[in-house]
Amino acid sequence: MVGWALVNSQNKRRLAHDHVSELTTNRLSIYLRCLNQIDGAGVTRVSSQTLADEFGLNAAQIRKDLAYFGEFGVRGVGYYVKDLRRNLRQILGLDRHLRVAIMGAGNLGLALADYPGFRQEGFEIGALFDVANEKIGHESRGGVPIYSVKELKRLARRERVDIAMIAVPAPKAQPVVDLVVSVGIKAVLNFSPGALRVPSGVKLKGVDLTVSLESLSFFLAQDHANG
Amino acid sequence: MVGWALVNSQNKRRLAHDHVSELTTNRLSIYLRCLNQIDGAGVTRVSSQTLADEFGLNAAQIRKDLAYFGEFGVRGVGYYVKDLRRNLRQILGLDRHLRVAIMGAGNLGLALADYPGFRQEGFEIGALFDVANEKIGHESRGGVPIYSVKELKRLARRERVDIAMIAVPAPKAQPVVDLVVSVGIKAVLNFSPGALRVPSGVKLKGVDLTVSLESLSFFLAQDHANG
DNA sequence: TTTTGTGAACTAGTTCACAGCT
DNA sequence: AGCTGTGAACTAGTTCACAAAA
Numbered sequence: 001m002v003g004w005a006l007v008n009s010q011n012k013r014r015l016a017h018d019h020v021s022e023l024t025t026n027r028l029s030i031y032l033r034c035l036n037q038i039d040g041a042g043v044t045r046v047s048s049q050t051l052a053d054e055f056g057l058n059a060a061q062i063r064k065d066l067a068y069f070g071e072f073g074v075r076g077v078g079y080y081v082k083d084l085r086r087n088l089r090q091i092l093g094l095d096r097h098l099r100v101a102i103m104g105a106g107n108l109g110l111a112l113a114d115y116p117g118f119r120q121e122g123f124e125i126g127a128l129f130d131v132a133n134e135k136i137g138h139e140s141r142g143g144v145p146i147y148s149v150k151e152l153k154r155l156a157r158r159e160r161v162d163i164a165m166i167a168v169p170a171p172k173a174q175p176v177v178d179l180v181v182s183v184g185i186k187a188v189l190n191f192s193p194g195a196l197r198v199p200s201g202v203k204l205k206g207v208d209l210t211v212s213l214e215s216l217s218f219f220l221a222q223d224h225a226n227g
Numbered sequence: 228m229v230g231w232a233l234v235n236s237q238n239k240r241r242l243a244h245d246h247v248s249e250l251t252t253n254r255l256s257i258y259l260r261c262l263n264q265i266d267g268a269g270v271t272r273v274s275s276q277t278l279a280d281e282f283g284l285n286a287a288q289i290r291k292d293l294a295y296f297g298e299f300g301v302r303g304v305g306y307y308v309k310d311l312r313r314n315l316r317q318i319l320g321l322d323r324h325l326r327v328a329i330m331g332a333g334n335l336g337l338a339l340a341d342y343p344g345f346r347q348e349g350f351e352i353g354a355l356f357d358v359a360n361e362k363i364g365h366e367s368r369g370g371v372p373i374y375s376v377k378e379l380k381r382l383a384r385r386e387r388v389d390i391a392m393i394a395v396p397a398p399k400a401q402p403v404v405d406l407v408v409s410v411g412i413k414a415v416l417n418f419s420p421g422a423l424r425v426p427s428g429v430k431l432k433g434v435d436l437t438v439s440l441e442s443l444s445f446f447l448a449q450d451h452a453n454g
Numbered sequence: 455t456t457t458t459g460t461g462a463a464c465t466a467g468t469t470c471a472c473a474g475c476t
Numbered sequence: 477a478g479c480t481g482t483g484a485a486c487t488a489g490t491t492c493a494c495a496a497a498a
Binding site: 275276286287290291298300301303304306 | 459460
């Protein structure tokens with residue numbers, strides 16, 4: 001009963017210092033996707049067990065993850081799909097519109113800029129930034145404008161940027177995050193290989209394609225050696 | 228002392244049924260990257276402590292991860308960089324040349340095909356596959372040819388394909404992995420959002436961009452609410 | 455002396471199982 | 477009766493701390 005805060009009469013919320021595991025936040029995102037799907041299919045109520053069976057999850061874990069943020073279920077009934085969906089969107093901060101900037105207008109940056117999955121959940125890819133003069137002034141196929149990195153400070157000041165994605169070559173990644181942090185961006189998704197340093201208060205998440213591939217390679221090597 | 232196999236006179240290797248955690252295999256890939264870097268800088272010997280300090284890791288964990296696969300270190304000295312690098316490459320299966328096919332020649336598939344990080348560690352992106360007739364016969368900017376999915380079976384038979392990357396729209400992802408599995412590919416890296424089903428014996432790894440972004444959004448929402 | 459390799463201790467994460475609510 | 481919310485039990489992963497080796 002310590003560390004709780006009643007934010008409104010219905011839902012309790014954890015305080016910031018009670019840190020939520022990243023595994024949990026990842027799952028919340030997955031639960032939301034599942035709910036979107038079954039909501040789209042016209043289902044109005046769902047039990048943790050049904051969700052678990054349907055999507056290969058564990059029922060107790062679903063309940064525990066959700067219960068951490070409030071009492072969203074109804075005993076004997078389950079969860080109301082639209083209701084839980086709305087609550088999850090709020091918990092994940094998807095109720096407010098988030099603006100994303102992509103650093104690096106290479107193949108990967110341009111692909112990310114036009115990735116349809118992002119807009120779908122309410123993210124707005126507002127701008128690409130690059131150093132190459134021949135790219136500046138142009139835009140991605142999907143219409144995201146490419147600016148000079150020198151413009152980042154000015155543009156980030158003019159209109160809030162919530163998240164930066166780093167899609168620059170590895171050696172430029174650290175200086176680019178440093179810049180991104182210096183303009184006040186507090187969340188970074190890094191696609192370049194290798195670890196980056198950010199000050200505390202800034203959330204860094206990495207998508208490391210090399211590590212993913214090499215991890216698969218390991219599996220194949222094991223399989224190959226004895227199996 | 229149970230579950231070990233001496234594969235050669237020098238190095239012990241775990242048997243396949245002693246399953247290695249994915250967290251460990253991911254770290255092995257990171258260690259290899261660190262070693263490549265310090266090897267490039269001309270360093271010949273390194274202790275777990277130095278590696279840990281340099282790259283923000285834990286020394287005991289490095290030693291434990293490595294010791295699981297053999298006795299690569301020298302007490303009182305540390306690890307010989309080139310030697311350990313070679314051993315890690317072998318453990319990760321990077322000593323043999325791995326061939327990768329990408330399913331889906333959209334923005335993301337094309338970007339992945341030309342991603343320089345892959346070739347660097349010895350992966351060969353051999354082909355893209357798509358259903359769109361206007362793409363077939365063309366190639367990525369970097370020269371990776373685009374084939375019809377109908378050709379997958381024939382091409383996979385002609386020359387071994389070790390890994391498939393799935394970069395098709397979400398609703399096509401499950402049928403596409405099913406196809407990939409049916410031609411005998413045993414390792415899949417999925418970039419489409421949502422979980423996929425594969426038979427046991429096939430290793431599936433997911434890179435879920437939506438989950439990553441929403442997890443960052445959660446952090447911002449927390450920060451915003453009370454901070 | 456230095457640093458590995460590793461059991462033991464600890465910490466985090468998951469699953470069980472059931473009291474309690476509808 | 478049915479299903480949530482949750483302490484307790486369990487499992488996995490990390491870090492400590494030190495004996496053994498060079």
